[in-house]
Amino acid sequence: MPERDLKLLLNAALEAGEIALKYFQNNPKTWEKDDDQGPVTIADLEINTMLEARLQAARPEYGWLSEESEDCTSRLACEKVFIVDPIDGTRSFIQGHETFAHSFAVAERGVITSAVIHMPAKDMTFTATIGGGAKLNSEFIEPSSVAALEGAEVLVAKSMMDAKFWPGGVPLITQNFRSSLAYRLSLVASGQFDAMLTFRPAWEWDVAAGDLICTEAGATVFDARGRVPIYNSAGAKIPGMIACAPSLRTSLLKHLAV
Numbered sequence: 452m453p454e455r456d457l458k459l460l461l462n463a464a465l466e467a468g469e470i471a472l473k474y475f476q477n478n479p480k481t482w483e484k485d486d487d488q489g490p491v492t493i494a495d496l497e498i499n500t501m502l503e504a505r506l507q508a509a510r511p512e513y514g515w516l517s518e519e520s521e522d523c524t525s526r527l528a529c530e531k532v533f534i535v536d537p538i539d540g541t542r543s544f545i546q547g548h549e550t551f552a553h554s555f556a557v558a559e560r561g562v563i564t565s566a567v568i569h570m571p572a573k574d575m576t577f578t579a580t581i582g583g584g585a586k587l588n589s590e591f592i593e594p595s596s597v598a599a600l601e602g603a604e605v606l607v608a609k610s611m612m613d614a615k616f617w618p619g620g621v622p623l624i625t626q627n628f629r630s631s632l633a634y635r636l637s638l639v640a641s642g643q644f645d646a647m648l649t650f651r652p653a654w655e656w657d658v659a660a661g662d663l664i665c666t667e668a669g670a671t672v673f674d675a676r677g678r679v680p681i682y683n684s685a686g687a688k689i690p691g692m693i694a695c696a697p698s699l700r701t702s703l704l705k706h707l708a709v
Contacts (some may be wrong), residue, residue, distance in 0.1 A: 453557070453580040456565040457509075460555045461507050461578060467498045467553040468571030471538060475572060476547040490541050495519050498537035498553070501584045501700070506533050516687060518656045524685070531559045536656035540631030541570075549573050554633040556659035558682040566660035568633045577637045577664045585640055585668035592641040594670040594695075600702035602626065606635045606647035616650050618708035630693070636661025639694045640668040646695035646703070650675045650689040665694040673700070677709035 461661050474494040481492045493704055499519035507515060510533070514526025517535045534553070538544050540551035549572035556566040566575040577592075579585040585592050597603050605624045618654025627644060629635050635647040636658065659682055665672050674680050682689075695703060 452585065452614060453564045456557045457567065457578060457580050459509055460557065460565055460567040461569075461576070462553055463502055464553045464567045464569035464576070466501060466505070467537065468569050470494060470498050470501065471544070471551070471553070473570050475544065475551075479545065481545055483517065488556075491542060492538070492545060493540060494544065495537045499535075502533075502537060502555075503534055505671050506535075514683065516540065516655060516683065518654065522687065526683060527685060529683075531557060531564075532654050534558055534563075534659040534682060536633070536654075539633040539657055543630050544699040548630075550629060550631050550634050552631050552633040552637075554656065554660040556663060556682075558659065561681040561683055563663040563682060565657050568660050568664060570634065570637075575637075576634075577640065577660075579660075579664040581663065583667065585664045585666075587641050592668045594665070594668055594697070595638060595642045595645045596698070597645045597696050598698055600699050600706070603696075603699060604643040606638065606644050608649065611648060611650055613652040617706050619706040622702070622706045632657040633661050636665050636692075636694050639670055639696075640665040642696075646693070646699055648691070648693040648695075648703075650691040652690055654694045655682050655684070655687045655689060658689055658692045661694070661700070662692075669697065670694050671697050671700045675707070675709070677704055677707065 479492040514529030514532030536554040544551040553569040564581045
């Protein structure tokens with residue numbers, strides 16, 4: 452079933468990419484969400500409408516969790532649920548940067564089983580199924596083999612390097628940044644960076660697909676408490692997200708003192 456779900460997600464992602472590129476670098480109509488939740492564009496909404504129609508028609512028994520849909524608590528009683536972000540990196544999309552992504556996943560009893568991250572402006576498509584490995588444009592990928600945390604190339608916001616987040620001492624890493632969480636996770640999965648981390652609570656739709664893609668590639672994924680993330684929660688948030696080359700896990704946990 453994960454393979455069937457992946458095919459469904461992939462076809463939806465390709466259609467989402469076509470919609471997004473129609474508006475990309477074309478001054479899309481934009482609104483600000485309530486409660487400082489950031490911007491949303493006509494492309495986000497059009498893609499979300501397409502996804503709801505396509506995915507829920509194909510799997511009516513699955514629950515639904517999307518950044519651009521009102522949350523329905525009925526999903527909590529569903530064994531399987533779609534977790535989707537129509538456009539991850541909406542600000543980048545508005546600014547005409549190519550780093551936005553479509554991030555779609557299926558969770559079963561809290562575990563991600565199928566995932567797609569599609570970046571149409573970069574012609575990059577990451578996919579994974581549980582137990583089936585992870586791919587970029589149909590080629591298997593693997594994480595970095597870096598041996599030490601010191602000097603490692605890490606995707607992290609400057610604010611996350613404050614000493615208050617590192618009870619075990621701030622690590623000496625090389626800091627980098629990309630705006631989209633899905634993109635960051637994909638870059639770790641494919642070995643282009645050694646780790647990514649954020650200590651801010653992350654919406655499930657931002658990280659669900661990237662979690663499985665990283666894990667299936669061979670990277671290690673855990674939350675800011677050192678635990679394996681669980682999805683389709685009532686609050687729909689993960690308490691921080693860390694993905695890294697397997698060799699870095701012990702060092703990171705030591706610096707985090709968890």
